[in-house]
Amino acid sequence: MSKVIFITGASSGIGKAAAILFAERGWNVAATMRNPDHATDLHQYPSIKCCTLDVTQPDSVRQAVDQALQDWPRIDVLLNNAGYGLFGPLETVSEAKLMDQFQTNVFGTMRTIQALTPHFRESGGGTIINITSIGGLVGLPFNAIYHATKFGVDGLSESLNYELRPFNIRVKVVAPGGVATDFAGRSLKQTMDGASPYDERIQQVMAAFSKRGGQYSSSEQIAEVIYEAATDGTDRLRYVAGKDAQDLYTRWKDMSNEDFFAMIQQAYGLNQ
Numbered sequence: 001m002s003k004v005i006f007i008t009g010a011s012s013g014i015g016k017a018a019a020i021l022f023a024e025r026g027w028n029v030a031a032t033m034r035n036p037d038h039a040t041d042l043h044q045y046p047s048i049k050c051c052t053l054d055v056t057q058p059d060s061v062r063q064a065v066d067q068a069l070q071d072w073p074r075i076d077v078l079l080n081n082a083g084y085g086l087f088g089p090l091e092t093v094s095e096a097k098l099m100d101q102f103q104t105n106v107f108g109t110m111r112t113i114q115a116l117t118p119h120f121r122e123s124g125g126g127t128i129i130n131i132t133s134i135g136g137l138v139g140l141p142f143n144a145i146y147h148a149t150k151f152g153v154d155g156l157s158e159s160l161n162y163e164l165r166p167f168n169i170r171v172k173v174v175a176p177g178g179v180a181t182d183f184a185g186r187s188l189k190q191t192m193d194g195a196s197p198y199d200e201r202i203q204q205v206m207a208a209f210s211k212r213g214g215q216y217s218s219s220e221q222i223a224e225v226i227y228e229a230a231t232d233g234t235d236r237l238r239y240v241a242g243k244d245a246q247d248l249y250t251r252w253k254d255m256s257n258e259d260f261f262a263m264i265q266q267a268y269g270l271n272q
């Protein structure tokens with residue numbers, strides 16, 4: 001019997017690449033997204049079923065999980081991938097943008113886990129893979145709120161392992177570096193709404209981020225890491241994905257906090 005993966009945010013980027021990779025390797029895929037009408041190229045795969053799911057809406061999460069459990073008797077893996085970036089100073093963020101970022105990246109992840117845990121428990125186990133970011137392990141300038149969400153999901157995942165492992169449920173984190181997707185385009189929101197005292201520094205940081213585009217991984221490369229996390233049968237918690245992320249994480253672990261902070265200030269033109 002083919003295994004089944006339930007994916008959030010499968011309309012584009014990493015989620016879509018994962019849907020295709022798992023389907024090509026013989027899995028059934030519940031490819032959930034806010035608007036399945038946009039997933040025209042996923043419809044060609046007979047083992048992919050597209051379904052509506054907005055992670056900010058509890059009813060939508062429950063309905064999508066119920067639908068998947070009608071389509072297949074068992075779900076083996078939950079991939080929490082839906083998410084977006086919020087760039088800019090904390091001081092300038094509106095309450096609505098702050099809430100929406102946590103609703104999507106953190107509470108959305110909690111909702112799907114809560115909805116699928118009874119099934120995993122009752123069916124003898126499962127694997128939960130949460131997409132965080134290198135920004136869930138290392139802080140970079142002007143990403144404080146996004147990083148707070150991803151650090152939050154990293155901590156959630158580590159702690160959950162202790163409560164779910166007795167039921168043979170593993171929780172894993174895939175933490176990508178830069179990935180060439182819609183993330184830096186339509187999926188990147190800003191806290192600023194007009195001029196702010198941070199403008200000059202924001203320009204320097206944006207210029208530094210845009211120079212890094214050449215080092216980005218592809219969605220397909222990250223999907224391979226997700227596949228490894230889903231199938232390696234180990235209790236490994238974190239999979240830092242992409243050479244840029246691995247290099248940065250190694251430096252963060254090897255350097256003193258003071259030296260790392262000075263290096264990042266220098267790299268982002270913030271030391272004047």
Ligand SMILES: NC(=O)c1ccc[n+]([C@@H]2O[C@H](COP(=O)([O-])OP(=O)(O)OC[C@H]3O[C@@H](n4cnc5c(N)ncnc54)[C@H](OP(=O)(O)O)[C@@H]3O)[C@@H](O)[C@H]2O)c1
Pocket residue numbers: 008009010011012013014015033034035053054055056081082083084085104131132133134175176177178179180181182183184186187
């Ligand atoms: N690309 C990077 O550099 C990078 C690096 C580290 C981590 N990540 C993480 O990787 C994940 C996927 O991002 P991506 O790079 O593949 O970007 P992407 O192509 O823009 O994909 C983001 C996905 O999240 C979905 N989404 C957003 N809000 C949602 C909601 N309320 N309910 C359901 N789905 C929602 C989007 O759906 P719609 O089509 O409906 O908008 C889209 O499918 C995110 O969690 C992101 O934080 C990305």
